[in-house]
Amino acid sequence: MDFDFSDDQQALRDAVQRFVEKDYGFEQRRQIVRAGGFSQAAWEGLAGLGLMGLQVPEAHGGLGMGPVEAMVVMEELGRGLVLEPYAQGALLAPQLLSQAPQALQEAWLPRIAGGEALVVLAHQERGLRYRLGMGALRAQGGRLTGSKSLVSAGAHAHAFIVPAEDEQGPALYLVEAGADGLTARGHALQDGSAAAELQLRSTPGQRLAGAEAAQALLELAADTAIAAQAAEAVGAMDALVRLTADYLNTRKQFGVAIASFQALRHRMADVKMQLELARSMSYFATLKLGEAPPQRRRALAQVKVQLSQSMRFVGQQCTQLHGGIGVTDEYISSHFFKRLTVMELQWGDGLHHLAEVSGRMTEQAGVFA
Incomplete structure (x- = not known):
């Protein structure tokens, strides 16, 4: 099997890398955080590269590319600590709209591909924790009532895809920003990214999918x-490890670089091992997205278990190896640590997915397939 990236995939990586270096430097990122965690200019910059149409079908103005290209893009966005919800807007939204009525696809997919519309999934509720379901939100006669929490860039989105229970059972609805009865209260997460709490009071929505299709689409979006998160985390950890290695080679004690201290060299070796384990699982996740749902769900739970361990270990160790400067806001290392910490808690933490893996191992006597 050939694990090398193609010339087109490498060119895609280079294009995203140039954007991050030129238009998304550390000081620019800090300004975005202070402004609320979302930059319209940065979003338009990503759209200008054609990235918003990466997985939109060609029939709707997109590029129609696959999961490997998405992984390449997410790695570089992670390396640059990009705050904007690219995965939500460019990867999940087209997927969730794939089974919508044709009129809705024609209305939204070209706008997503052109970067003109940000559509995000609003699926979390306080009572659900990490479980994937419709929650307590109800739809009656096409009108939705309830609330959703921690919606990515919810105050900046043009529309939301909302799971709900209606008269026929589980369903997904598209709710446009500004609809009657909809309020979005924006707030920042620990890493500076934007989120929002949604409140719907008899808010009109358009039905995208129902019954088993709604739950299947929601699970596919989560996987x-x-x-995408695994690839983003690998990019962030790779950049943090390089930053830490440079610091150890520069910082001196007793007249020598602290990189020469054997104890610190051993710690860096353990950090590098965790990074490579995460990278392997990121590739594994990308390859498993095309599997049947039972195999895909088990594989992605395994990925998140290892990813959680790696993100926590790399973030904590690299911060400690930096000493006091590693926790200051003026130094980029602390921002990598905060981003990795937030990602560990999104889409189910390590303990949640360890339980998911355990529940899917009954026929294997504890051995991963």
Whole structure:
């Protein structure tokens, strides 16, 4: 099997890397955080590269590319600590709209591909924790009542895809921003990214999918999000490890670089091992997205278990190796640590997915397939 990236995939990586270096430097990112965690200019910059149409079908103005290209993009966005919800807007939204009525696809997919519309999934509720379901939100006669929490860039989105229970059972609805009865209260997460709390009071929505299709689409979106998150985390950890290695080679004690201390060299070796384990699982996640749902769900739960361990270990160790400067806001290392910490808690933390893995191992006597 050939694990090398193609020339087109490498060119895609280079294009995203240039954007991050030129238009998304550390000081620019800090300004975005202070402004609320979302930059319209940065979003338009990503759209200008054609990235918003990466997985939109060609029939709707997109590029129609696959999960490997998405992984390449997410790695570089992670390396640059990009705050904007690219995975939500460019990977999950087209997937969730794939089974919508044709009129809705024609209305939204070209706008998503052109970067003109940000559509995000609003699926979390306080009572659900990490479980994937419709929650307590109800739809009656096409009108939705309830609330959703921690919606990515919810105050900046043009529309939301909302799971709900209606008269026929589980369903997904598209709710446009500004609809009657909809309020979005924006707030920042620990890493500076934007989120929002949604409140719907008899808010009109358009039905995208129902019954088993709604639950299946929601689970596929969650697995796609975990695979994207794995790639983003690998990019962030890779950049943090390089930053830490440079610091150890520069910082001196007793007249020598602290990188020469054997204890610190051993700690860096353990950090590098965790990074490579995460990288392997990121590739594994990308390859498993095309599997049947039972195999895909088990594989992505395994990925998040290892990813959680790696993100926590790499973030904590690299911060400690930096000493006091590693926790200051003026130094980029602390921002990598905060981003990794937030990602560990999104889409199910390590303990949640360890339980998911355990529940799917009954026929294997504890051995991963």
